[in-house]
Amino acid sequence: MRPTWLGMNARHYVYDGSWPGLLTVVFTLFNEKRPALSVVRDRLLVTDLFHDIREVVTDEASATRVQGSARSLLGARRMRDLWTCHLAERADVDRLLVEFLTIAFTGGGVNDTRDVTVLGLRQWRKHVSHEKHQMEAFVRFQENTDGVWTSTIAPAYDVLPLIATHFRKRYPDMEWVIADKLRGYGLYHRNGQVLPVRFVHEKEPLLPAPHIEAAKNESAYVALWKTYFRSVDIPERRNLKLQMQHMPKRHWKHMVEMVAGG
Amino acid sequence: MNEARLTEKLSVLADAAKYDVSCASSGSSRSNHNGGLGNASKMGICHSYTSDGRCVSLLKILLTNHCIFDCAYCVSRRSNDVRRAAFTVQEVVDLTMNFYRRNYIEGLFLSSGIFKDADTTMERLVRVAKELRTVHKFNGYIHLKTIPGASEALIHEAGLWADRLSINIEIPSDAELQRVAPEKTHEQAIKPMRYLHKTIVGLKEERAVVKRAPLFAPAGQSTQLIVGATPDSDHTILGLAHGLYQQQGLRRVYYSGYVPISTDVRMPATGSTPMVRENRLYQSDWLLRFYGFSVEDLLTPEQPDLDLDLDPKTAYALRHPELYPVEVNEAPPEMLLRVPGIGQKSVRLILQARRHGRVRMEHLQRMGVVLKRARYFLSFSGTAHALVHRPDRLRPQLIAPLRQKAAQLDLFA
Numbered sequence A: 001m002r003p004t005w006l007g008m009n010a011r012h013y014v015y016d017g018s019w020p021g022l023l024t025v026v027f028t029l030f031n032e033k034r035p036a037l038s039v040v041r042d043r044l045l046v047t048d049l050f051h052d053i054r055e056v057v058t059d060e061a062s063a064t065r066v067q068g069s070a071r072s073l074l075g076a077r078r079m080r081d082l083w084t085c086h087l088a089e090r091a092d093v094d095r096l097l098v099e100f101l102t103i104a105f106t107g108g109g110v111n112d113t114r115d116v117t118v119l120g121l122r123q124w125r126k127h128v129s130h131e132k133h134q135m136e137a138f139v140r141f142q143e144n145t146d147g148v149w150t151s152t153i154a155p156a157y158d159v160l161p162l163i164a165t166h167f168r169k170r171y172p173d174m175e176w177v178i179a180d181k182l183r184g185y186g187l188y189h190r191n192g193q194v195l196p197v198r199f200v201h202e203k204e205p206l207l208p209a210p211h212i213e214a215a216k217n218e219s220a221y222v223a224l225w226k227t228y229f230r231s232v233d234i235p236e237r238r239n240l241k242l243q244m245q246h247m248p249k250r251h252w253k254h255m256v257e258m259v260a261g262g
Numbered sequence B: 001m002n003e004a005r006l007t008e009k010l011s012v013l014a015d016a017a018k019y020d021v022s023c024a025s026s027g028s029s030r031s032n033h034n035g036g037l038g039n040a041s042k043m044g045i046c047h048s049y050t051s052d053g054r055c056v057s058l059l060k061i062l063l064t065n066h067c068i069f070d071c072a073y074c075v076s077r078r079s080n081d082v083r084r085a086a087f088t089v090q091e092v093v094d095l096t097m098n099f100y101r102r103n104y105i106e107g108l109f110l111s112s113g114i115f116k117d118a119d120t121t122m123e124r125l126v127r128v129a130k131e132l133r134t135v136h137k138f139n140g141y142i143h144l145k146t147i148p149g150a151s152e153a154l155i156h157e158a159g160l161w162a163d164r165l166s167i168n169i170e171i172p173s174d175a176e177l178q179r180v181a182p183e184k185t186h187e188q189a190i191k192p193m194r195y196l197h198k199t200i201v202g203l204k205e206e207r208a209v210v211k212r213a214p215l216f217a218p219a220g221q222s223t224q225l226i227v228g229a230t231p232d233s234d235h236t237i238l239g240l241a242h243g244l245y246q247q248q249g250l251r252r253v254y255y256s257g258y259v260p261i262s263t264d265v266r267m268p269a270t271g272s273t274p275m276v277r278e279n280r281l282y283q284s285d286w287l288l289r290f291y292g293f294s295v296e297d298l299l300t301p302e303q304p305d306l307d308l309d310l311d312p313k314t315a316y317a318l319r320h321p322e323l324y325p326v327e328v329n330e331a332p333p334e335m336l337l338r339v340p341g342i343g344q345k346s347v348r349l350i351l352q353a354r355r356h357g358r359v360r361m362e363h364l365q366r367m368g369v370v371l372k373r374a375r376y377f378l379s380f381s382g383t384a385h386a387l388v389h390r391p392d393r394l395r396p397q398l399i400a401p402l403r404q405k406a407a408q409l410d411l412f413a
């Protein structure tokens, strides 16, 4: 049965925002038999004076145990879906995830598509995968004199872990960096290996690296691409709303064809 | 690189190719096993969108717009006075590689005017594809247009390098085609389609047994029909499309609303074909392929054109009140699929939910069903909408609810 979330027993859970961290929250919740009022990443967000706050320290062993039993109940694909939702980095999604795992561990209907939690997570999986697909499409590489291809993006969710495989398979012979400037880290690829990299220059990455310039033909190919983009347009059928619906404006500044000039 | 010359060629030859709407890059899967560049993803990716909202997935260009033919609907026709240009094989290869590496495109869609004869032209197209695959180890998507009248040997070779081949029928009826394109016939397009179909099916069977049998046009073949350039009805168009799916195993038929780019006297003096007709044809095409509808369900010789005010499924539902309401908690999936506003995903969710208990209206809303349309055609444990058997009164309710909303706002303003 669904546990009731309210009651004096319930409290707020604070964790570090990592996936093992969230699983540790679930572990703690069951271990101490105290339901969650909220699951947040920052203690300062809790303004409620009437309930306890429990700060959960991520514990790999507990996380692995929760992951293992959840997987045997739900299957690997479903687990990947949950992990995908977690990349939304939102308190309401974290809350849904904890609720859903509670349903799973208490023998509830995890396939009941009438359920608000089940459908809610389904929606969030869709949102996050949508952002993933958009980033696979809208990344624009620039070739630099050091032979590295660089790209900067600002995705709504933390999708770098989701797009790594796509770009590794597509550009195996290139040395490339994709930088998430909102989260201050990036992916670096070389010889089939993708590594996460942090940026030393505050949050904003400096790409290409200092003293490195765009390769010789780079501006010519950018200009040719803009020419192409202009030539395939049918201005008589202009429909900017439709264009923005498919290609949200917040991505434009990272897409060469949408940047003025040239 | 001579940037100015390339820019000039690119603007002429991209502009001339843009009215071919078959630009999707989906349906192939070519993995990268030679350490080269790229792969073709099953989903197809739109890398950008034009200001009219169309997907930009491929570098879609003509090799040349010089042409010895004189098709009235085409800007590149011999008698038309336009700027002409031609790419070299090397230039197309370079552009493709460099756009692909920058993640601008999924691959290349290459077509051409017929510049000397069919075989010379086709051979040049094949050479571009072959060079990309062999010299540059390019594993991205390649779509080649098959030139009418090209030899089977060349078409076969094209299939070895390309992911998809297309042969455009363009004009939906043979008689009209011969009137506006004196050098062309339907048979001329169908014959190579038949050949390709046979080869694709044959090699697929072979691959099932011998893994190393060659990949041959893994994304199959497609065609394009121009809508509104000739008086052909939607019934003719969908009938033809249906036959092509059934008999030639086509992956996609594209419908291109005629844009009056041509001033040829053989063409109608009317304006552009309304976008909505193109949309209705795509919706109908979708119903034919995935929803179990037949052409006769959608159109008849007496009613040969689609209703532009209503989507084809809603129009069907209004013509067949006897089939509704559909009971959410009991109906078989194929009946749920015939409810306007319910798609394949919703049907799956409904079936799954039914195993856990009774499904109510509010559940459907969360599942993504468009209740604004669906609610008139459903019943929940026996309770249906009062108007379910009154198509005459439903029709105005279902047409452009937006317009009504606007009117209401006016009323209260």
Ligand code: SF4
Residues within 6 Å of the ligand: B067, B068, B069, B070, B071, B074, B075, B076, B077, B078, B112, B113, B114
């Ligand atoms: S053969 Fe092709 S390029 Fe030539 S006029 Fe006809 S449609 Fe245009």
